Amino acid sequence: MDWITHEEDVWFEFRGNSPHQLVPGRFYKGTVDGYADFGVFVDLAPNVTGLLHRSELDRRLESLEWEPGDDVFVQVKNVRDNGNVDLGWSIRESESEFRGARIHDPDGDHDGEPIEKDRGRGRGGSTVIKTKPVAGKKTKPVGAATESAETESESEQESEQAAEPEQAAEPEQAAEPEQAAEPEQTTAADESAEGRAPTAKDVVDDLDTSASVEAESEFVEAEPVEEESVEEEAEEAVELERVAIDDIENHVGNFVRVEGEIVSVRQTGGPTVFELRDETGVADCAAFVEAGVRAYPGVEVGDFVRIDGEVERRRGELQIETEELTILEDDEAETVSQRLADALSDEARPDAIAPLVEHEPVASVGKSLLDAAEAIRRAVLESRPIVVRHTATADGYVAGAAVERAVLPLIRTEHPRDDAEYHYFTRRPLEEAVYGMDAATNDVTRMLEDRDRHDEKLPLVLLLGAGSTAESLDGLGLLGVYGSERVVVDAAPADDEVADEVDVLVNPAREGVDASDLSVGALAATLAAAINEDVRDDVSHLPAVSYWENCPQQYLDLAADHGFDADLVRELREAIALEAYYQSYQDKRELIADLLFDADEALAGHVSEQFRIKLEAEIETAQANLERREIDGVSVAVLDSDAFSHRFDFPPTELLVDELHRRTRDGDQFVTVTLGTDELYLRSTGALDFRAVVESAAEKAPVAGLAAAGIREGRIEFLSGARDEALEAVLAAAAEQF
Incomplete structure (x- = not known):
């Protein structure tokens, strides 16, 4: 098979159920699930989702025109031990750009076959049209006795034979043409081909459409069944007791009933996943009509519902395969709502x-x-x-x-x-x-x-x-x-x-x-x-890290008690300050966690060393170019930050003025200012009413357009054409408050 050696030219349709069945390096066709700040989630199969990180894109994430539900092509770069799938960008985004298409069916007979041979058909090979949400294989409701695997298998075989009498007939006894079901109807056999044993309702539906079929089988002889009695038996079979979500792990493989509030709905390339919250927890409930089609379109976030379905474990996570979903109204909805509200107040x-x-x-x-x-x-x-x-x-x-x-x-x-x-x-x-x-x-x-x-x-x-x-x-x-x-x-x-x-x-x-x-x-x-x-215990050292100076001794002692001495606390503070500047709009979640909580002294030491090198170089230049003066007994130090600092490199102006003020202040009446093109930063040894300073300065220089841009940062904006007037007015107004 030459295509195996040219997999980079072929895309695959994945028919597995585990991310670990994926083959790194292959290109797969997937469906956009949704966006996050850091990339795009793509469904490769029901319950198999990968992340296309923004760093893998050949364009800005914001410029992508993909919408949830769109078909896309991606490359599997890596499958991690925990099942997370790392995806890569595919420059080819249409089928015509690939040399071929193959099926990746890890556990089936179609693995490696061309897609054209199996398009429009179910995984069992028969045409399947889903008309309602269906669960996976049929299992016993909560409380039913557990049978052995052998007995259960035999029971399923007998159930399939009972629902599909034509399959049990001798080869020469082919069904007459008029006995066949209409093509658009979904029969119990079709459902079974999808991996789910027929229910009593399936039998009723089948009898409705195939009443003239007389089953001739050496295994089962079909008896006339009255629809009403079968439906009554089906209703009795699903009379389930409500199970709390935090207890469903004890019911894997059984049918359960849960009640709660829909807190999110997401449409994957396969099922619709409803996230349901009750008074004990949250669970994903998957409802499948057909690939990518919204199940129960009338259900919205905030609805109170009852869901009957089978508890399954997929990729190590619990999920309820929805068999029936009912929107609750009036008294029933109020009961569930009150139950959640009471539990929420107690727990929150x-x-x-x-x-x-x-x-x-x-x-x-x-x-x-x-x-x-x-x-x-x-x-x-x-x-x-x-x-x-x-x-x-x-x-x-x-x-x-x-x-x-x-x-x-x-x-x-x-x-x-x-x-x-x-x-x-x-x-x-x-x-x-x-x-x-x-x-x-x-x-x-x-x-x-x-x-x-x-x-x-x-x-x-x-x-x-x-x-x-x-x-x-x-x-x-x-x-x-x-x-x-x-x-x-x-x-x-x-x-x-x-x-x-x-x-x-x-x-x-x-x-x-x-x-x-x-x-x-x-x-x-x-x-x-x-x-x-x-x-x-994890956060006990953080208060000490947050202070540049005058940290209360009790916080320093608390950090030391948890293994963070003064030098490590300083290194962490400096490292965080440096990383806060670069890519300042990003949270850098993992890097910050490594610094603050993993206590990696080598990492903290490396980053803090870069902090000190950059800061010292800037401070040395700034101190050599400070303009010093006296205004009404107040000592003033002014740095033209446009001329004597790197505006677009570390340290940022706010940190620079803080450090300059700490190193140059002399006495109780001292003001430090960094002056830019149309803004200045003000620091003082005395407590200033910052808004009052700006108001007074605006009166002194009405043409300067002075405004308080940041009370916390001590930042004042002005018109660049009135730069000198703005500076003199601010210094005079600040001196008035000493």
Whole structure:
């Protein structure tokens, strides 16, 4: 077979049921399942899905015109031990561009055959037209006695013979033409060819269409069957007791009944998969009509339903093969809804907040931390995606990673899919602490796409160290228009307007407490322990990592108790700061986890060394070009960052001005400024009312267009044509506050 040596020119239709049956290097025809930030999921067969990572594409992910359900060609690059399939890009995206097409049927007789020989036919070789969702092989309902494999096999054979009398006839006794079923009808034999034994209803349907057939078989003599009695027996056979989802693993191979809420619907290249949540967990329920066709199109996310089906284990994951799905209404729906609500309230709210160490600012927000933890846990239990927004700084990344560490295990426990954590948790760093319209529009666009593509619920948006000032109201308001829940956690003082806008605000200043020695990372680590007590030890060193200076001693001691000495804490902080700058819009989930939680000292040491080399080179140049002056007794240091720093290389201007201020400040009245083309960053040894500084400066230089662009970053924008006037006005306004 010459085609074996030229597999790069042939595409394959995969008819296996396990990713480990795939052959790396081969090109396969698949169906687009959906998109994620990092690539495209492609179904190669029912329950066999691979990831085409964005790095494998020959174009930007956003430019792909594929839609869910589209046929595409991909190359299998690798199949991992856990069953994950890595896919590669195929430059050929039409059948005509390949030299041939073959069947890959690992367990069948058609392996290697040309596709043309078997098109339009079922895997058993007979034409199959599905008219309703069907499960896999027929099994006993819950509670039925278990038979031996031999007895079960004999029973299935007899059932098939009873439903298909013409197959048992002697070869010379061929059926008359008028006895054959109409071509468009799906008979019990057709269903059996697909691997499912006929049910009582199949027998009734077959008798309706083939009543004139007189079965002549040495095994079975078909007796007249009244439709009504058969249907009554079928109804009695499916009278099942409800099973909790967390108990279905004890019923593999049996028929069960589950009730709950549909939390997502995804159409694969094979079945439609309904994700069902009850008061104990979430399960995937697959309903198959025919490949790529939506089963039960009237069922939507949020519907309360009853599903009867067989519990199966596929790729190590439990799944219910749906035999019947019923939308519940009125009292039945209310009963299920109330059952879920009661269980959700009991499970979502933590018992209490147990701070990592004694620290007054953290203790002051105990109730709001409980509210935030409950909102996040509830989102997981409701199968609601969580979007975390934090600043692209060391403190911001530490805060985001702490919450991520707590939430991902809960998602893995709640959802059976291997890729659930990527669907239900997203961390998107922000360039600044303002949650503006640009970031909000990005989030809203994505969440609406996910709602329409995957029937996902609208997400909970968690802002860490961002979104707490009035400059974020427009962005927060856009989320509110769509009803997306908003939780803001910030150590710096929050504005009153934000407290009125968001659903939960965690902010010590709102409790009248001085939080000048509190970082967002320390606050988020405490929140993480409240969300998931199991990660308390994992996140205990994070508060110390989040401080550049003046870290409370109790956090340093806590880190040391968990094996993180002062040098390792410093290296982690510097490494995170460097990685936060590069690809700042990416979460870098795995890399950040390796640094913060795997405690790889070699990795931390390598990255932090690069941090120090780059920072020292920039600081040396900056210090040599500082302009120093006195204004009304206030010492001032000004760096023209356009002229004496690399604007598009590490360190970013915000980190540069912070480090310059730490190294050059002298006395209690000192101001450091980095001056760019149309913005400046301001740092001061005294507590400045930043908005008041901008207002006063705007009065002094009305033509400069001065505006507070970032309260948290100390960033002020101005018109480039009035650069000198803007600088002088800001310095004078700052000096007035000392």
